[in-house]
Amino acid sequence: EAQVTQNPRYLITVTGKKLTVTCSQNMNHEYMSWYRQDPGLGLRQIYYSMNVEVTDKGDVPEGYKVSRKEKRNFPLILESPSPNQTSLYFCASSSRSGTDTQYFGPGTRLTVL
Amino acid sequence: GDSVTQMEGPVTLSEEAFLTINCTYTATGYPSLFWYVQYPGEGLQLLLKATKADDKGSNKGFEATYRKETTSFHLEKGSVQVSDSAVYFCALSGSQGNLIFGKGTKLSVKP
Numbered sequence: 586e587a588q589v590t591q592n593p594r595y596l597i598t599v600t601g602k603k604l605t606v607t608c609s610q611n612m613n614h615e616y617m618s619w620y621r622q623d624p625g626l627g628l629r630q631i632y633y634s635m636n637v638e639v640t641d642k643g644d645v646p647e648g649y650k651v652s653r654k655e656k657r658n659f660p661l662i663l664e665s666p667s668p669n670q671t672s673l674y675f676c677a678s679s680s681r682s683g684t685d686t687q688y689f690g691p692g693t694r695l696t697v698l
Numbered sequence: 699g700d701s702v703t704q705m706e707g708p709v710t711l712s713e714e715a716f717l718t719i720n721c722t723y724t725a726t727g728y729p730s731l732f733w734y735v736q737y738p739g740e741g742l743q744l745l746l747k748a749t750k751a752d753d754k755g756s757n758k759g760f761e762a763t764y765r766k767e768t769t770s771f772h773l774e775k776g777s778v779q780v781s782d783s784a785v786y787f788c789a790l791s792g793s794q795g796n797l798i799f800g801k802g803t804k805l806s807v808k809p
């Protein structure tokens with residue numbers, strides 16, 4: 586089954602404790618991206634990747650890091666989480682570019698205390 | 699820059715009512731336009747899209763027509779069901795090769 590998976594689905598952590606949210610897709614997609622969803626703000630892109638070893642900032646990259654060492658995986662790293670990063674996070678992938686149909690993961694709800 | 703404005707919700711309708719969710723956009727060039735839907739507890743999924751002016755996207759009884767003259771892409775459905783309750787996002791393909799989303803409209807359909 587074609588899908589995007591994220592782990593964990595739910596995470597409660599404390600300020601400053603490094604965490605990683607994993608994302609994996611099995612569709613051989615080149616383009617992957619991370620979004621955060623906040624009430625009243627919709628979805629905002631954090632980072633994206635056009636292909637292996639190619640990543641770039643989206644609209645709200647501060648406080649986040651990503652890597653793309655393999656085509657299928659695109660982890661999101663919060664090296665020193667803060668309460669304003671409490672949000673619902675989605676990973677997405679698409680065939681070649683961000684303007685192709687994007688396939689979304691189920692989401693990770695993060696709470697930073 | 700490119701942006702999407704969609705009507706604020708929540709929108710509450712009775713089953714079998716007519717649905718319209720307005721969406722207008724600002725963009726350079728000729729973007730593709732999309733409607734994504736997010737059911738409770740799930741990620742977004744593509745509902746329909748249109749890639750050029752006057753195109754009509756349709757799926758599951760939903761329709762939207764790409765209107766270049768009014769820079770709009772309103773979502774319509776003739777008869778909503780309880781199972782249509784979800785958050786609907788309008789989006790466009792940005793000039794930098796990304797998707798730009800509206801803030802979302804929550805639809806609740808009552809039996």
